[in-house]
Structure formats: structure tokens, C-alpha cells
Amino acid sequence: MSESLEHWTEAQLRTLSTDEYDFQEFKASPYLGTPQGIAQNFRERMSKQISAFANGSGGRIFIGITDEAKIDGGVPVNLRGGGMRAWLEDVLPKLVTPPLRSCNIYEICSDASEDSLILPGHAIYIIDIKESSSAPHQALDLRYYLRIAGKSRPMSHVHIQDVLRRTRTAQLTCHRFSTYGKIEIDKSDSRGPVAAVGFRFHISNQSTVMAQHVGVELSIPRDLLPKKLRQQILNNSEIAYTQQPGRMLFFRYHHHPIFPGQELYVLMVYIGIHKSNLSYLKTGAAINWKIYADDAQPAEGSINPLAYSQVQQAIQIIEQHSYKNPQKNTPTK
Known part of the structure; x- marks a missing residue:
């Protein structure tokens, strides 16, 4: 139409x-x-x-x-x-x-x-x-x-x-996936500095049917999620964690009904940017989302982190650090 x-x-x-x-x-x-x-x-x-x-x-x-x-x-x-x-x-x-x-x-x-x-x-x-x-x-x-x-x-x-x-089933979708907080730099990682960017996932009920049972799932490439950030996500006790080849899945069940027209924040995740994953990130690494609502077919989609200015800023920070501190070759004996 x-x-x-x-x-x-x-x-x-x-x-x-x-x-x-x-x-x-x-x-x-x-x-x-x-x-x-x-x-x-x-x-x-x-x-x-x-x-x-x-x-x-x-x-x-x-x-x-x-x-x-x-x-x-x-x-x-x-x-x-x-x-x-x-x-x-x-x-x-x-x-x-x-x-x-x-x-x-x-x-x-x-x-x-x-x-x-x-x-x-x-x-x-x-x-x-x-x-x-x-x-x-x-x-x-x-x-x-x-x-x-x-x-x-x-x-x-x-x-x-x-x-x-x-x-007869509620229709839920991704309402907003946005960066949250400031870029945090972790210098304790063995691979060098890691720039952490946080994201908040919001969903909305676009139908006239109330959603009784709702679950959300975010799938993040393993290369974008250092161990410290994974643990930071799991500090929320309501989040369940599973693994698939090359990816990490975070699931949260929402315990309350979602009314028609209602929009709400449901999940916070992070990605870590370091010199070892820059090329992977630039070639189209995606965060996938899926929303389960009662008996409806799951709604799903994907998000390109590069579309966010804060991710681009984090990349620049890591690139500048790598330029200022090039890896030195260890002399052979």
C-alpha cells in the first residue's frame, strides 16, 4: 500500500x-x-x-x-x-x-x-x-x-x-535499541585496552491485545563480548545465558503483562571493542534480537553496532591507542 x-x-x-x-x-x-x-x-x-x-x-x-x-x-x-x-x-x-x-x-x-x-x-x-x-x-x-x-x-x-x-495475539517489536552511559575503558585486558559500550533494549506492544507472557533474547557475537562484560550483563539475576557457535545469547522473561501501546525497557547489554576485533566489527558484526509473546510468531531483527556514533567513537579511541602504542617485536636471542 x-x-x-x-x-x-x-x-x-x-x-x-x-x-x-x-x-x-x-x-x-x-x-x-x-x-x-x-x-x-x-x-x-x-x-x-x-x-x-x-x-x-x-x-x-x-x-x-x-x-x-x-x-x-x-x-x-x-x-x-x-x-x-x-x-x-x-x-x-x-x-x-x-x-x-x-x-x-x-x-x-x-x-x-x-x-x-x-x-x-x-x-x-x-x-x-x-x-x-x-x-x-x-x-x-x-x-x-x-x-x-x-x-x-x-x-x-x-x-x-x-x-x-x-x-488474537499481541504483536511486540523492538521499539528502541540505544546506547546508554559513557564509554568505559578497561586497561586490564591482556589484549590491550577495551572500550565498553552499553545498550538498552526497549520493546513495545503495537497491537490491541495484551501480552501475558513475554521473553526477549539478544544474541551477541562472542568476539564482541569479553569475559568481564559478560559477567556485568549477568549481574542481573533475571537474565539467563546460553552459548551457540560464535555467539552468546542472553534471555530475560518479563514477569508482568504488557498492555496495548505500552513501551518499556527490558534488557541492558554491552559490547567490548579492542584491537583484536576491530576488523570483525567493521565487516558487519550484528546483534540479533528476538521477542516471544504468548502464542504469536516470534518477532526478530538485527542491529548493526556501527550505526551508533558512540561505537564509532570507541573505535577511534582504540585505533588512536594502537597508533600511539604499536606492539614492539621481542628481539630473538
Whole structure:
């Protein structure tokens, strides 16, 4: 789906693709109404469209645009007292069960140019529907719909099951992975100075479902984690530690539910930068993360430490020290 726009213009409407996709539907103005009033079966037909978009990945319905993506003059803006936009905002979310939590309506009037295709006192209406975490939504005819091959079609039993699984589990993700504290220099390591950089891992619940059981896992390359820093991480008694070839895994179970929209800090880790791992760090060493939430599929991703300015500063510190104190060769006897 294309990027959401908060402000639409007639010029943008003229650039719309002539194709209808799973995320885009064109309806001519009489679909909504004529100067004589609201179309008799508008609610029933619109209910199917809203059900289909909300049960799928969301999308936009353009009213006042023909199947050929041409502006047809628009819908009269005064068909209802208080204006058509306000009326649509009140009516459309209630055309499905359960009602939509949100539905954005855009009203595009003439740009007043000589070649404007929107008639005076008329407007094009865009109904912007997001993928719904309350799906599946039932239409007024007591059926469920989905966008399939550019059309709103009745859902099969398999489709309904898929949507139910999608919306009954919490969706957690990495909200922020950021450096924390100052760079600490440890000069007691046998390999030379080690510059330690701390990171805090924050997660958030982006769904409308509360997460009851949550665990987070960070996988750090062994070469970036000297023994002292590993022990510093494990000073938190809630963190469990395992090893895999070339990597160290730190896991923490979060003991409290995470509510919809909630963001919180869950784990602190460190990496150590020294002259022996500089080349490895510069070739793309990654910290991998994984979040487990109830029965949902784990969310996972990776982070490149080089993207952080504090890591770059630590590299410079180690490089400068190595330049000032080059390793001396021991003379042979």
C-alpha cells in the first residue's frame, strides 16, 4: 500500500494509477449519492467494502473516481446537514461488526483552476481504512469480506481462521535499541585496552491485545563480548545465558503483562571493542534480537553496532591507542 497522505489535492488525484488493487478501489459519484440524495443501497454496498479492507491489509476507497481513474465531477457536499464528510465519519465505522476503531475521511474540493474537473459545491471522498486488529469485521449482510485480486469477495472459512489467528495475539517489536552511559575503558585486558559500550533494549506492544507472557533474547557475537562484560550483563539475576557457535545469547522473561501501546525497557547489554576485533566489527558484526509473546510468531531483527556514533567513537579511541602504542617485536636471542 502506498504511503499515507494527510492532505490530498486534485492534482494528486489526477496521477492515480488506472488499476484497482487489493488496497485501492474506485467508485463513481452515484455510488454515494446524487443531487436527489444518498444512494438507496449505499450503506449495504459500502459495508462490504469496509469489511473487505479492514479484514485485509487496509486500503483506500475513492468516491467520485471512475473505473478509468477519471474524476467525474464529484459528490454534492450538502447531501446531509453538517456536510458529507462529517456524516461519513459518523456512519461508516458502524457499518461493520465490530465497528471500526478508526476511519479517516478526506474531502477534496475543486482547486479553483480553469481546468478543474471537480464541480463547484462537489467533492471527491477518500475513505482510508487501516488493517484492523479487531478483525474479522462482519458486513450488514452478515457475511465477512476480503480483498482478493482487486475485488471485495466473501471470505472462506480458511480466510476467517487466518484473520482470527492474526488478531488474537499481541504483536511486540523492538521499539528502541540505544546506547546508554559513557564509554568505559578497561586497561586490564591482556589484549590491550577495551572500550565498553552499553545498550538498552526497549520493546513495545503495537497491537490491541495484551501480552501475558513475554521473553526477549539478544544474541551477541562472542568476539564482541569479553569475559568481564559478560559477567556485568549477568549481574542481573533475571537474565539467563546460553552459548551457540560464535555467539552468546542472553534471555530475560518479563514477569508482568504488557498492555496495548505500552513501551518499556527490558534488557541492558554491552559490547567490548579492542584491537583484536576491530576488523570483525567493521565487516558487519550484528546483534540479533528476538521477542516471544504468548502464542504469536516470534518477532526478530538485527542491529548493526556501527550505526551508533558512540561505537564509532570507541573505535577511534582504540585505533588512536594502537597508533600511539604499536606492539614492539621481542628481539630473538
